[in-house]
Amino acid sequence: MERLSKRERHQQLTKLIEENPFLTDRELTRLLKVSIQTIRLDRLELSIPELRERLKMMAERSYDSVRSLPLDEIIGEIVDLQLDKSGISLFEIRGEHVFSRSGIARGHYVFAQANSLAVAVINDEVALTASADIRFARPVRLGEKCIAKAYVRSGSSQRGMSKVEVITYVGEEKVFHGNFVIYRSQTALAGESGAEGGDIL
Amino acid sequence: MERLSKRERHQQLTKLIEENPFLTDRELTRLLKVSIQTIRLDRLELSIPELRERLKMMAERSYDSVRSLPLDEIIGEIVDLQLDKSGISLFEIRGEHVFSRSGIARGHYVFAQANSLAVAVINDEVALTASADIRFARPVRLGEKCIAKAYVRSGSSQRGMSKVEVITYVGEEKVFHGNFVIYRSQTALAGESGAEGGDIL
DNA sequence: GTTCCTATTGATACCTGGTGCCAATCGAAA
DNA sequence: TTTCGATTGGCACCAGGTATCAATAGGAAC
CATH class of the missing domain: 3.10.129.10 (Hotdog Thioesterase)
Structure with a gap:
């Protein structure tokens, strides 16, 4: 319930996304108890790309590595x-x-x-x-x-x-x-x- | 220019997406010279999921395999x-x-x-x-x-x-x-x- | 011819998960 | 009291779709 400081929240956010890159802003809202706008400002500050970009990057990485598997x-x-x-x-x-x-x-x-x-x-x-x-x-x-x-x-x-x-x-x-x-x-x-x-x- | 038969187009489509799962419907429109609706009907028939789902699946696969690497x-x-x-x-x-x-x-x-x-x-x-x-x-x-x-x-x-x-x-x-x-x-x-x-x- | 059927295309409403921007509010410090 | 950062709300807009209904073209069957 009690609000975290901005700095703490940023750390939390970074960690959360690191351990589960599939989280949407809405889900993060639930986890961090702040509004979705705040989540988005935070991502902006921390240069964490949006969900779809994250997935795309992961897909590209795996695609490239699969191609070089032979x-x-x-x-x-x-x-x-x-x-x-x-x-x-x-x-x-x-x-x-x-x-x-x-x-x-x-x-x-x-x-x-x-x-x-x-x-x-x-x-x-x-x-x-x-x-x-x-x-x-x-x-x-x-x-x-x-x-x-x-x-x-x-x-x-x-x-x-x-x-x-x-x-x-x-x-x-x-x-x-x-x-x-x-x-x-x-x-x-x-x-x-x-x-x-x-x-x- | 000349239209392919539906069957041929379906084969083409399958192949295209197989070798580049990052193609959007709009890009496929260009490649196959049919309307975007046709592309979508085709995907439906062939049960090829939309771009975002494809990326998500790839990301999940790679994520799971990375997580299970230890x-x-x-x-x-x-x-x-x-x-x-x-x-x-x-x-x-x-x-x-x-x-x-x-x-x-x-x-x-x-x-x-x-x-x-x-x-x-x-x-x-x-x-x-x-x-x-x-x-x-x-x-x-x-x-x-x-x-x-x-x-x-x-x-x-x-x-x-x-x-x-x-x-x-x-x-x-x-x-x-x-x-x-x-x-x-x-x-x-x-x-x-x-x-x-x-x-x- | 006309009818029937498939394939294709168009158009529209709606969805998710966002971006971008502007305004309002809150709380503490000067 | 004013000021300022942090937070929140609201709205327009976007990509890349789904879902649905309607219109059209072209053959084959009758």
Whole structure:
């Protein structure tokens, strides 16, 4: 009932809209116990756009991000790829990848980078992970850049399966190690590089 | 200039709005060379909501998914959790989880569900995946619902490490099997799993 | 021909959630 | 008492619609 000061009301208003951008001025009237004109003057002062503008902005944001989602098929950015031989991918650990409590990356993101790379390096139309033996050498933290290196260890000729070793580093430090067995369809793609002994470095 | 048939126009309209949901009726009038009334009758017939409703729906979708992102820390919906004993999580394979080419789920999503569950089932403030030995029994396809069951196999008492076995099914069929070694901080939590009890309902 | 039917267009009233502007009121401080 | 900021009321107007009724054009059926 008691009126808040203008300053307090502005804070309240900002907070309310932040936590629920779908509120109309009329609903805010109810919540803040002031007239709708006051709400509108407040929004004006605080440069909070009207409901429809807010919704539009949200819709635009989500629309744009949906459009760029196909890139998300591969976790990490592949910077080097020699089919059936080796590959390198970069992946930076950001806020959405870590436990909020500890700032340590969830294991499956590190795995996802390695897995994506292991699959990408296989020169075949269809490549699926059959199994993997993995080890997290040390936790990876917010902001760290993971460099995953994949080496195809055995047989593009071998029927159906390839072994891929992936080691992920932060700087010089090894943070992840995985041995993947990748199932592949029989047909290799165009430039059928028969590199069966394909070991590198 | 030449008029399209109604059927053709309806197809056009659907397509236009699909690729740009921000179009007003007036703009559609320009694009389809019919009156605004016709556009509106068409939308009515095709049950395409008005611009504002479309924007609102998009905003809601994005808002909900943003709000549930912290929950997204866990891939899959945990439906049962007995700390240090067992847990069950559900995860439906959707468009964004599959290879667009084959409709088969990327391995790391299936892994992520299992990994999330393995970590969640540990009754400890900090729990991290140390290593894992996993096997993909068969590919999982678009639309399939993965039911992951986790069993803690050894020692909440044991210092530092717990073994968790996770088996994922689609229906009766086993699609994934993993043995996780989870690193845990010494201190078990009281009664509640404060960190990540957040399920989506 | 005429009738029937669909598709299209026009016109009007009304709705929500606002903006913009002007005037009135209230309360406290100078 | 005057003055001033804060608040409120009222009204015109706007976009982007819904809802409804009427008018018109063009074929196909009889």
